[in-house]
Amino acid sequence: MDHLAAYLPQAPGLLPKWLLFVAVVALGNSVQAYLTLRFNKRIYCARPLDVTALSSRTFGTWTVLSAVLRVYAAYHIHDPVVYDLAIWSYAVAGVHFVSEWLVFGSAGLGAGLAGPLIVSSMSLAWMITQRGEY
Template identity: 55%
Template structure:
């Protein structure tokens, strides 16, 4: 389905970042289906009692869907539609984690929240800044 190497896009590194984030997210998604919820509870550390097997699997499914979109974004970085969909995955992720922190209080700023916030904001900024470089 996907070639072994990403298309060479004028020396850009963004497709490789998206591929890396996709692979990491796929593994994170699979861990959400395990009975051990300790990793998911690290993210939602203010109210870990609210993390259930059902919520973890739902989160894992959502993560898997975004991983697939980001994987397509890595391989189709010059497509405006795929580029925008990939950007939206980071917007939605940032919204989710920020709202869980600032509105719902299920997480607090720390190791569990820092990773998703850094990845979503870095990726979104990178994609916004370099859009004209990739999309033509």
């Protein structure tokens, strides 16, 4: 087990490990977005016909970019530029999901949207409140 711990972010606290965990999950979500429309249709359940192969792959690519930013933040959490980029990745994700739900009406509040909303809002709040600690 100690062998695996060497690969985890070495900065103190749980935030760097959380950032890595969310990034790994995001990479898995990206693979799913490239392979099937099923999961994106759960998020955008109010207008599932708007979910196409192209939109799903675009979503997957956007999610990979977010994951890369969060991996960098996990391992370089003391770098204020990297930290701020990770904050922005959560802010942009949150605005996207809320706007698709409340403005554009393509997302429905349910299991598909709850996860991204919870992760983006909690991570954003956590990073903002801990900014001075790193």
